[in-house]
Amino acid sequence: MKQAESHVFYAPGWHQPYKIAERGEGVYLYDSDGKRYIDGIGGTHTITIGHGVPEIADAMAAQARQLCFTHKVKFTNEPQEQLANVVAKMAPDEMEHVIFVTGGSTANEIALQVARYFHIEQGNNNKYKVIGRRHSYHGRTNAALSMSGSLFVQREDMAPYQLDFPHINPPHCYQCPFNLNHPSCELACATDLAKKIEQEGADTIAAFIAEPIIGGAGSAIVPPPGYYEKIREICDFYNILFIAEEVITGFGRTGKNFGIEHWNTIPDLITTAKGLSSGYAPIGAVIIHQRIVNTFLNGSRTGIPTFFTYSGHPISCATALAVQNYISKHNLIEQCAIMGKYLKQKLQKLAEREFLIGDVRGEGLLIGLEFVQDRKTHKPFPRSIKLTETIIKTTFEQGLVLRGRFGTGTGKDGDHILISPAFIITESECDELVSILEASIKQVTRSLNLGNLS
Numbered sequence: 001m002k003q004a005e006s007h008v009f010y011a012p013g014w015h016q017p018y019k020i021a022e023r024g025e026g027v028y029l030y031d032s033d034g035k036r037y038i039d040g041i042g043g044t045h046t047i048t049i050g051h052g053v054p055e056i057a058d059a060m061a062a063q064a065r066q067l068c069f070t071h072k073v074k075f076t077n078e079p080q081e082q083l084a085n086v087v088a089k090m091a092p093d094e095m096e097h098v099i100f101v102t103g104g105s106t107a108n109e110i111a112l113q114v115a116r117y118f119h120i121e122q123g124n125n126n127k128y129k130v131i132g133r134r135h136s137y138h139g140r141t142n143a144a145l146s147m148s149g150s151l152f153v154q155r156e157d158m159a160p161y162q163l164d165f166p167h168i169n170p171p172h173c174y175q176c177p178f179n180l181n182h183p184s185c186e187l188a189c190a191t192d193l194a195k196k197i198e199q200e201g202a203d204t205i206a207a208f209i210a211e212p213i214i215g216g217a218g219s220a221i222v223p224p225p226g227y228y229e230k231i232r233e234i235c236d237f238y239n240i241l242f243i244a245e246e247v248i249t250g251f252g253r254t255g256k257n258f259g260i261e262h263w264n265t266i267p268d269l270i271t272t273a274k275g276l277s278s279g280y281a282p283i284g285a286v287i288i289h290q291r292i293v294n295t296f297l298n299g300s301r302t303g304i305p306t307f308f309t310y311s312g313h314p315i316s317c318a319t320a321l322a323v324q325n326y327i328s329k330h331n332l333i334e335q336c337a338i339m340g341k342y343l344k345q346k347l348q349k350l351a352e353r354e355f356l357i358g359d360v361r362g363e364g365l366l367i368g369l370e371f372v373q374d375r376k377t378h379k380p381f382p383r384s385i386k387l388t389e390t391i392i393k394t395t396f397e398q399g400l401v402l403r404g405r406f407g408t409g410t411g412k413d414g415d416h417i418l419i420s421p422a423f424i425i426t427e428s429e430c431d432e433l434v435s436i437l438e439a440s441i442k443q444v445t446r447s448l449n450l451g452n453l454s
C-alpha cells in the first residue's frame with residue numbers, strides 16, 4: 001500500500017510503500033502477494049514462540065468469552081493473578097511482585113514513578129532524575145524518551161518537553177568510548193555512573209536505567225564481566241534504584257529468564273514487555289524487589305496510582321500466561337540458548353568471509369553484527385552511505401526481515417543490525433537466514449562499491 005491509497009497515516013515513513021502482512025507461521029511471515037519472509041527479528045524482538053500457535057489463539061478466545069474487562073480498582077482477575085505467580089517464579093530472588101502495564105514505554109514510565117514514590121516514602125523528596133545511557137532506547141512516551149540516549153530516537157524536536165535526565169557512556173568494548181581495553185580499563189564505563197552522580201548530586205538521582213544487553217539501539221552490546229556488579233555497588237552507595245530494562249531481554253531472549261542473570265546482580269526493578277506475550281497481545285510489566293514493596297507496605301500511603309485503563313487486562317494476561325506455559329512445556333528458553341549458539345557460530349563464520357562484518361556479539365537469540373571499514377581499527381562507515389538501511393532493504397527484498405540502527409561509533413556513524421528470531425527456529429532455518437544475509441551483504445558491497453576496503 002502507498003500512503004495515497006490508505007486512510008492509515010504511515011507515521012514511520014509516508015514515502016515508502018507498505019507490504020500487507022497477511023499471516024504468520026513459525027518463523028515465517030507471508031504478505032498479501034504470497035511472498036514468504038523469514039521473520040529474522042521476531043516482529044521487533046517480540047515473538048518468542050513463533051507465529052500462529054493455535055493454543056494461544058484458543059486461550060485468547062476462551063478468556064474473551066469468559067471475561068473481557070473489569071474495573072481494576074475494584075477487581076483483580078484470575079489470569080492476572082496466575083500470570084503474576086509465573087512471573088514471580090521466573091524473576092530473580094526476592095522479586096515477587098508485579099504491576100502489569102500495556103507495553104515497554106509504559107513499563108518504564110511506571111518504574112520511574114515507583115522509584116519516585118519509593119524515595120518520597122523514605123523522605124528523599126529531591127530524588128527525581130533517572131540516569132540513562134547513550135546507545136539506549138526506552139520508549140516513545142515522554143519520560144521514557146528522556147531516559148533514552150540513542151541518537152536515532154531524534155529527541156531534539158521534542159526538546160521542549162524533555163526532562164533533564166543525564167546519560168552516561170555505554171559499556172561498548174568494541175567501540176570503547178574511553179579508548180581503553182578490558183580488563184585494564186578497570187570498568188571505566190561503570191565508574192562513569194559514579195562520576196555522573198557526583199556531578200549531578202546524589203540527592204537528585206532516583207534511579208539508573210540500563211538494558212542488561214543493549215537491544216535495538218546497540219544491536220546486542222554485551223557489557224564486560226563485572227559491569228553490573230559494579231553498577232549495583234554504586235547504586236547502593238548513593239541510594240539509587242537500579243532498573244534493569246528488560247523490554248527485549250526479558251522472558252528468555254538471551255537464553256536465561258532475564259538478561260541480568262548473565263551477571264551476579266539483583267536489580268530493584270525490572271521493566272519488561274515484548275517476550276511476555278510473544279507479541280500475541282499488548283502487555284508489559286514492572287517487577288518489584290521485596291525491599292521496595294516492604295517500604296510501601298510499611299509506609300504512609302494505602303496505594304500508588306501507577307495504572308492505566310488496560311493494566312492487567314484479562315485477555316492480555318491470559319495470553320501471556322498461555323505463552324509462558326507453552327515456553328515452559330516446550331523448554332523454549334533452553335532451546336533459545338542452544339539455537340543462539342548455533343546461529344552465532346554461523347554468523348562468526350560469515351564474518352570470516354565478509355570483511356564488512358567487524359563484530360558478532362550477543363547472547364541467546366539476541367545477536368548483533370557491527371559493520372566497519374577497517375577491522376583493525378574498528379573505524380565505522382560514514383553515515384552518509386546509509387549502510388545499515390541498504391542492507392536491511394536488500395534482505396527484505398530477498399525475503400528476510402531484519403532491523404538495523406546506527407550510531408554506535410563516534411557521532412552518528414556506526415552501522416549495526418540485530419537478529420532476534422523466534423526461539424523455535426531450526427538449524428536449517430538459521431542456515432537459510434545466514435545465506436540470505438550473505439547474499440545481501442555481497443550485493444550491497446558491490447552496489448556501494450565497498451569491495452576495495454580491507
Ligand SMILES: Cc1ncc(COP(=O)(O)O)c(C=O)c1O
Nearest residue numbers: 103104105137138139215247248
Ligand atoms: C529496549 C526497549 N525499551 C522500550 C521499548 C518501548 O516499548 P513499546 O514500544 O512497547 O512502548 C522498546 C521498543 O522497541 C525497546 O526496544
